[in-house]
Amino acid sequence: MSRRILVIEDNAMNLALMTYVLEAFGCTVLSAPDGLRGMAVIREARPDLVLCDIQMPLMDGYAVAREMKQDRATAAIPLIAVTASAMLGDRERMIEAGFDGYLSKPIDPATLMNDLAPFLERKNQAAGTAHTGAGAFRIPPQDGTQRTPASAALAPTHTILVVDDEPLNLSLKSSLLEPMGYRVITAAGMAQGLALARQHRPDLIISDVGLHPDAGGFDLIRQLKADPAVQHIAVVFITATHRNPVWEAEGLRLGARRFLYRPLDSDELLGEIQACLPHGGPENS
Template identity: 40%
Template sequence: MARILIIEDNPANVELMAFLLTAYGHTPISAPDGARGIAEARAQRPDLVACDVNLPGMNGFAVLATLKAEPALAEVPVLAVTALAMAGDREKVLAAGFDGYISKPIEPESFVAELEAFLPGAGVPPPPAAAAHQARNTAVPVPPTQSAYPAVLLVDDDPFMLAVLADMLGDEPVRVLCANSGFDALALLEREPVEVILCDQAMPGMRGTEVLAQVAARMPTTVRLMLTGQQDMAEIEAALRSGVADAHYPKPVAAASLRERIRQAVALQRSRVAV
């Protein structure tokens, strides 16, 4: 798989792009501005660069010119990722020497495939199978023979993130339930207990630590995990110290890593029940 450098000053965009790339097995590298992007390109020698055009200080056109002028980097594909939408903007970007053009806001379902088209010899995978499901307070359908499998509840306010996470767990012997808010998660838990809950932190209405505190009080044997891109860790660290959360994992997460962590969490839950 490829190393892909994201040069982007919007942290939310970086988080989403990195999450998607990691989900498909690529290694994302990021830089918040042009100067640091060039430094990362020199140090990491990425297979592809996705560069915002309207960067602070050194804009994307200057970054492109610098990269293409260096023999060691001249052959690396550089794609413009930009919100420019006026007539002729695409042609201007391509005429400047960018190898391709991706519009903002990015389309999560096609973003990775769009980048992979510029990687020599790379195949284009289908979008996550679970993306077709509406990820609101529901379960990804499983065969009846799996009804006895442990239940894993995924809680995130981004439906596409839920679909990606559910797809990562598609081959695991678990039943995947999804909720896109803390309120929906708690309502679902009134109907069906779960062995593991994997929860985002920054959600409207109820933060992840609040959700896990209620789960800890109602269902103490449930293993309570956090998966977030949060920079401010104060609340999460307090939840870990108090036992409200059992573990915290940062986004993005690779599929193999997520599956292993869920297996460990299921084993921990079983040990709690056995005590």
């Protein structure tokens, strides 16, 4: 079942980034631009987790934390502070107010879901229980170390080349695929993608349609299909902007296995990828 996460954030760009990342991993995102409206959503929707900015109009993050944790109906919901300035003494203030942890801005899309996983798991284990106070405070790792979910495969099974001109999209797809055991190679455009395809002979290429600045995804697949050395590689297009039956038909006509639209549930994407990969293990190159 999709996790419902409330993001309380008055900065539109920060809100858009967190929403994009969370939806890419299959979460249902609720949002509020200030603490006052955030509390209304918390009481009405009872989300599985709340990400809360500290400095906000009308009602700041500390006030949200105190009000949440004093209400038995909402006290068990994990509350994570999202702050750009964790100064000396801020941790103690967060504990006193009732926060269960904090994340530093800017958010790292590649580690966000792993950072939140312990809090979501604790919510499942402690459903219906009250907040346990300072002892429940947990700071997610901020040292840049790689975390791997318990369900991850132990060894790579296939190589996937991801081609996208947006660094955020490359990071999101890598953070989704690598913990599942795939070896992921990334390219920032058509020319680089074509060169890496010839060099590494991946089992699958996942490409955006509107690549910049050199050429688009359709140019990439035309070049691939014209080269006997790489024409066998399966191609999947994923796009958020080219939502047009004509574009989809053209992509499939050129030889793509799938033409998918973002936002895409992570389980659905993994299922489509598995369906397009060659059976019986990686290709020998």
